[in-house]
Amino acid sequence: MSFCRGAIVALLNSIRLSIKTFKVNDRLSSPRAVSYRPRMALVFLFAFVASLPGSSLMGQEAAAEISVSVSGSMVDSHPYGIISAEGSQFGYCTIAGDVTPFGESVESYANYRVAELDLHSLEVIRTFEVGYYPTELLLHDQFLYVTCSNDPFLYQIDLQTGAIDSFAMTDSSGFEISFLSGLNVDANGNVVVASNGGSFDGSNENVVVFDPVTESIVNRIDVAGAITRFLIHDGLLVIPVGYPENDFSASPVVRWIDPDLGTVVSEVSIAVDTADFPGPSDISDLGDGTAVLTVFGGSAEVFVLDLDSRVLTSTWPVGGTDFSQSAALPLLNGNVLISDLLGGWIKELNPLTGDLQPFGDNVSQPVDMVLKDGRIFVTEQGLEQVSVFLAPGSFIRGDSNGDRIIDVGDPIALLGYLFLSGSLDCLDSGDFNDDGLLDLSDAVGVLGFLFSGGADPSYPYPVGGADLQEDSLDCENGA
Numbered sequence: 001m002s003f004c005r006g007a008i009v010a011l012l013n014s015i016r017l018s019i020k021t022f023k024v025n026d027r028l029s030s031p032r033a034v035s036y037r038p039r040m041a042l043v044f045l046f047a048f049v050a051s052l053p054g055s056s057l058m059g060q061e062a063a064a065e066i067s068v069s070v071s072g073s074m075v076d077s078h079p080y081g082i083i084s085a086e087g088s089q090f091g092y093c094t095i096a097g098d099v100t101p102f103g104e105s106v107e108s109y110a111n112y113r114v115a116e117l118d119l120h121s122l123e124v125i126r127t128f129e130v131g132y133y134p135t136e137l138l139l140h141d142q143f144l145y146v147t148c149s150n151d152p153f154l155y156q157i158d159l160q161t162g163a164i165d166s167f168a169m170t171d172s173s174g175f176e177i178s179f180l181s182g183l184n185v186d187a188n189g190n191v192v193v194a195s196n197g198g199s200f201d202g203s204n205e206n207v208v209v210f211d212p213v214t215e216s217i218v219n220r221i222d223v224a225g226a227i228t229r230f231l232i233h234d235g236l237l238v239i240p241v242g243y244p245e246n247d248f249s250a251s252p253v254v255r256w257i258d259p260d261l262g263t264v265v266s267e268v269s270i271a272v273d274t275a276d277f278p279g280p281s282d283i284s285d286l287g288d289g290t291a292v293l294t295v296f297g298g299s300a301e302v303f304v305l306d307l308d309s310r311v312l313t314s315t316w317p318v319g320g321t322d323f324s325q326s327a328a329l330p331l332l333n334g335n336v337l338i339s340d341l342l343g344g345w346i347k348e349l350n351p352l353t354g355d356l357q358p359f360g361d362n363v364s365q366p367v368d369m370v371l372k373d374g375r376i377f378v379t380e381q382g383l384e385q386v387s388v389f390l391a392p393g394s395f396i397r398g399d400s401n402g403d404r405i406i407d408v409g410d411p412i413a414l415l416g417y418l419f420l421s422g423s424l425d426c427l428d429s430g431d432f433n434d435d436g437l438l439d440l441s442d443a444v445g446v447l448g449f450l451f452s453g454g455a456d457p458s459y460p461y462p463v464g465g466a467d468l469q470e471d472s473l474d475c476e477n478g479a
Contacts, residue, residue: 064463066122066377068095068115069384075111078365079379079386083137084372089120091372092144093379093386094134095127106132106150114146114157119372120459122388128164130155136229138183138191143212145191147180154180154193154210167210169193171203172220182229186259190218192237194227199246207237209259221262223255229282231291233307236265240293242279252280252295256310266310272298276323284328284336292336292351294325302328302338304351316354318347329369329376333392337376339366346378346389360389373459374466394464395429395475397457398446402426404464406457408450411443418443426475428467434458436471 069077080096097111110132116125131148134155138145146155153166169177179197186192186209195206206227209219225241232238237257244253251274256266270293272278278298283305285291290313293303300323304314318325322342329337331348337359339346346360346369360366364382371377374394378387398406401413402425414430416422418438424430430438432445448454459468467475 063390064122064388066117066124066386066388067384068093068124068386070095070111070113070127073111075107075109077111077113077384078381079115079384080133080135080367080381081137082368082370082377082379082386083139084119084370084377085139089118089373090125091117091119091370091377092137092139093117094137094146096133096135096149096381099133100150110150112148114144116159117377117386119375119377120465122463126162128157128162130157130164131166136181136183138185140185140189140191140212145183147183147193149179149181149196152176152178152180154191156212165215167215169195169208169210170217171205173203175203177203177205177208179226182227184230184232186232187235189213192230192232192259194223194230194239196226196228198226198243199224204246207239207257219259219262221257221259223257225253226279228280231283231285231307232259233285233291235259238283238291238305238307240270240280240283243277248277249274251298252278254280254283254293254305268305268310268312270295270299270303270312272301274298278323281325282327284330286330286334286336286351290351292328292330292338292349294328294338296325296341297323299323299325302336302349314351314354316349316351316356318349318356320345326366327368329371331371331391335392337369339363339369339378341365341367341381344382348392363387373468374464375460388463390464391466393475394466395426395460396464397429397434397459397461398432398449400424400426400430400446402429406446406450406461408447411446414438414443414446427473428475431467431471431473432457434467434469436469436473438473 068079075097077095080094082093084091093115095111095113098109100106100109112132114128130146132150134146134148136147142160144157152169156165177195179195181196182194184192191210193208204222204224205220206223207221211218224246225244230239237259240254242252244250252270254268255264276297278295281296282294289308291305301315301317306313320343324342326341327339336349344363348357348359364380366378367381368379374391376389376391400410417424432442
């Protein structure tokens with residue numbers, strides 16, 4: 001094999017010299033154009049590589065995990081919520097631990113950390129300490145806001161300095177509101193905080209509006225019932241409410257609320273079996289005037305809402321018998337991923353037709369999901385990790401033949417495309433150096449990577465993802 005490696009290195013040097021001298025594929029000609037002078041070396045290289053034995057360099061699988069276990073922690077590090085930062089490769093994950101049984105010490109069960117993740121290198125960068133059992137996250141300006149189920153404080157993390165502040169969320173009488181949950185930002189830049197506690201803490205003011213500039217509460221809204229997540233659409237709060245009016249026998253409702261007056265503008269009832277005390281778990285804006293609602297308990301269905309006309313437009317079955325749909329994640333192809341906490345699965349739903357396809361199985365209590373750069377990150381509360389799945393259209397750079405392994409078959413496939421009228425299912429995968437072109441330098445780059453210690457492929461590698469550059473190449477037939 002040392003002879004093979006040496007011969008390839010010699011051929012690579014010869015072709016690099018030819019490219020430099022004769023400017024093969026000068027980027028002014030067709031992507032498949034090539035000067036005739038280096039053809040003999042190229043043909044010999046093609047034949048030589050094709051004759052090599054089955055030696056290959058395995059990349060990682062096209063799925064991976066990020067461990068969020070905390071060294072030395074006396075409690076589990078089960079993750080809960082996850083969010084990604086726009087315009088950067090970072091994400092944030094709450095490390096909640098376990099739910100504390102009534103009457104037990106919270107310190108014995110719950111965790112109290114938020115992990116900053118590099119969603120490209122799949123590493124934990126740093127952690128922050130907040131309250132016990134952190135769940136929801138919001139990025140706003142330079143701050144990360146966090147709510148926790150076991151205390152009444154809104155935590156504010158300055159991501160530039162790492163400083164952490166906390167602000168008590170109280171009702172109009174000064175009583176602290178517990179079981180804080182969903183977060184959003186209104187048109188004035190205020191942070192809107194919801195509570196999942198119903199009237200358990202003695203207050204129905206389950207929505208609090210916090211001004212981060214003055215660091216004060218500027219409004220409170222009385223919404224009797226339990227709230228997890230909510231939207232802000234066309235100036236109105238769109239709030240799914242469990243146990244409306246604190247009635248545990250009532251079906252959930254979705255309310256459109258004027259945030260200034262606190263009045264209900266419209267309401268839609270969600271018909272589910274109320275025997276298991278169902279409550280809304282997630283609501284996701286699809287960006288086209290509609291939203292998808294998931295309900296935990298009482299239904300094996302998801303619900304599509306028209307946010308403008310304020311009506312329920314369709315109800316789609318997602319199968320299973322656990323009735324524990326946890327999260328809804330819009331994809332770039334217009335579909336939505338639905339996860340089931342107890343069922344341990346993720347399915348891809350077309351919200352227009354109801355078509356349902358399997359996406360991920362054997363997931364340990366998937367709580368939340370986020371899409372970032374062609375990767376889907378899923379918090380598995382049953383484990384101490386965030387799992388990585390590939391979004392539709394994702395690819396591994398350098399993997400021209402799409403078999404999820406970078407080996408000699410990939411430059412063969414690329415050279416066949418360039419010179420023998422072959423085809424590539426994913427053009428982006430062949431663009432090894434990510435210059436927006438498919439040419440001989442990409443095949444040389446792969447071979448150099450495999451046999452002469454050349455540079456690694458650009459992102460996404462070794463785990464699949466999306467192209468970060470705008471170019472004319474596409475990957476319609478990726479994962």
